[in-house]
Amino acid sequence: MYLTRFLMNTARQGARKLLASPQAMHAAVLSGFPRPEDHTRDDARTLWRVDQGRDRQVVLYVVSPTEPELTHLVEQAGWPRSSESWETRPYDRLLDSLEKGQRWAFRLTANPSRTGRKTENSPTTQRFGQVTATQQLEWLTSRAERHGFTIARQADGELNLVTYDRQVRRFTRNHGQRPVTLVTATYDGVLDIEDPALFRNVLTRGIGHARAYGCGLLTLAPAQPTS
Amino acid sequence: MSVLLLRLAGPLQAWGSTSRFTQRHTEIAPTKSGVIGLLAAARGQRRTDPLTELLGLGFGVRIDQPGQILRDFQVARSLDGRDSMPLTNRYYLSDAVFLAAIGGDSELLDGLHEAVRRPQFPLYLGRRSCPPVVPVTLGVRPGTVAEVLSDVPWQAAKRLRERGPSTVRLEVLLDAPPGAEVTETLQDEPVSFDPAHRQYGWRAVVRTRVLAPNPDGRPPVAAGVPGGIALADHDPLTWL
Numbered sequence: 338m339y340l341t342r343f344l345m346n347t348a349r350q351g352a353r354k355l356l357a358s359p360q361a362m363h364a365a366v367l368s369g370f371p372r373p374e375d376h377t378r379d380d381a382r383t384l385w386r387v388d389q390g391r392d393r394q395v396v397l398y399v400v401s402p403t404e405p406e407l408t409h410l411v412e413q414a415g416w417p418r419s420s421e422s423w424e425t426r427p428y429d430r431l432l433d434s435l436e437k438g439q440r441w442a443f444r445l446t447a448n449p450s451r452t453g454r455k456t457e458n459s460p461t462t463q464r465f466g467q468v469t470a471t472q473q474l475e476w477l478t479s480r481a482e483r484h485g486f487t488i489a490r491q492a493d494g495e496l497n498l499v500t501y502d503r504q505v506r507r508f509t510r511n512h513g514q515r516p517v518t519l520v521t522a523t524y525d526g527v528l529d530i531e532d533p534a535l536f537r538n539v540l541t542r543g544i545g546h547a548r549a550y551g552c553g554l555l556t557l558a559p560a561q562p563t564s
Numbered sequence: 565m566s567v568l569l570l571r572l573a574g575p576l577q578a579w580g581s582t583s584r585f586t587q588r589h590t591e592i593a594p595t596k597s598g599v600i601g602l603l604a605a606a607r608g609q610r611r612t613d614p615l616t617e618l619l620g621l622g623f624g625v626r627i628d629q630p631g632q633i634l635r636d637f638q639v640a641r642s643l644d645g646r647d648s649m650p651l652t653n654r655y656y657l658s659d660a661v662f663l664a665a666i667g668g669d670s671e672l673l674d675g676l677h678e679a680v681r682r683p684q685f686p687l688y689l690g691r692r693s694c695p696p697v698v699p700v701t702l703g704v705r706p707g708t709v710a711e712v713l714s715d716v717p718w719q720a721a722k723r724l725r726e727r728g729p730s731t732v733r734l735e736v737l738l739d740a741p742p743g744a745e746v747t748e749t750l751q752d753e754p755v756s757f758d759p760a761h762r763q764y765g766w767r768a769v770v771r772t773r774v775l776a777p778n779p780d781g782r783p784p785v786a787a788g789v790p791g792g793i794a795l796a797d798h799d800p801l802t803w804l
Contacts, residue, residue, distance in 0.1 A: 342801055388798070398800065426804040444798045525798065556800035 338428035351413030359550035369405035384554035448547035449476035466520025485535025489527040498526035566670035569702040577689035597754040608684025622667030624709040629720040631660025714774035740768035
């Protein structure tokens with residue numbers, strides 16, 4: 338597995354097009370793999386996420402089974418002359434080092450949703466976005482156990498978790514088709530690993546729906562205790 | 565020294581200080597003459613009555629939610645449709661929220677607080693067609709105008725407060741203290757509201773910013789809580 342960081346140049350038209358439509362970004366990310374089997378395996382798939390970092394930098398993270406080749410993305414939406422236009426690092430060493438009881442800071446952009454019937458006697462079920470902050474927190478905490486982790490608690494007993502950048506995104510797939518509506522939320526928090534095998538699956542396969550559309554990629558960073 | 569706090573919010577507001585003839589302007593924050601007029605109306609004073617007690621009050625206003633300027637190009641005709649009224653441009657602030665602080669003697673302010681709760685004449689935000697959202701008065705508090713304006717939580721709409729940080733910087737316009745470096749002057753010191761001869765003196769205004777608490781805001785990502793974890797810079801490549 339590989340983790341890639343790509344620096345977007347938001348001044349470029351290509352970057353704006355990609356940032357405006359998860360459909361376009363999905364296509365651009367998958368175009369970074371020459372063979373289709375490179376981006377999907379049974380135990381792993383390609384996941385991506387757009388973060389707005391410090392100094393308003395917009396960063397694209399990609400986790401994939403093989404190394405992506407993002408030259409086309411640099412030409413459309415990146416910084417061609419810059420040495421840090423994109424960087425890929427192997428992910429396996431981190432995946433192998435995960436153990437029960439470890440504490441990590443994490444970030445996740447997800448599509449919190451539930452399945453249900455619109456009215457009681459609708460013939461089919463459909464998916465609904467979870468819109469409120471409470472529902473969205475509940476969505477993640479209810480999934481934590483089956484994915485092998487728990488959300489850490491602060492000294493005051495509150496969950497060490499915040500949601501922000503909660504939005505309803507709407508974009509078209511193809512010209513003339515009905516638009517896709519997607520509820521997304523970004524979670525920042527601290528987690529404790531309970532079951533490393535299950536948790537490794539979260540890192541490589543993602544969590545929740547809309548994984549092609551920039552949702553479900555959970556990344557880890559060292560947790561720094563505050564005094 | 566006490567301060568009477570008013571929350572001035574409504575779909576539309578209009579606070580003119582320089583309007584002439586058919587151009588009816590609005591300032592971007594409530595004017596002193598407008599708010600003193602509102603208090604006088606609450607007490608049931610007629611326009612010709614002397615303002616005596618109200619003239620010495622201090623005044624400051626905080627812009628909690630700036631709103632947007634709205635222009636109404638008004639083409640009115642008489643009821644029978646025969647005469648057309650002058651074409652006017654009326655400017656409004658839409659969806660704005662302000663916190664106005666009136667400083668003065670606490671007995672007088674208590675009386676004004678009661679009057680605003682049970683006004684004799686209908687209250688409006690600068691123009692007769694702009695009713696306020698109730699409750700207008702938040703009560704009388706001890707302290708100076710500037711102090712009170714920085715203690716009161718942010719009064720903007722709930723959706724904005726929840727999205728904001730836990731302290732916000734808000735713009736404040738205060739009566740300039742004597743000897744201060746004057747930033748602006750407005751013809752906004754009410755002298756008489758007599759419709760036959762309205763009189764306004766010049767008023768010096770200092771424009772500053774205060775930090776106001778926002779209890780509904782997002783906490784600064786777990787940092788600062790003992791036993792919490794600093795999350796500010798999430799860089800997943802650190803340990804690879």
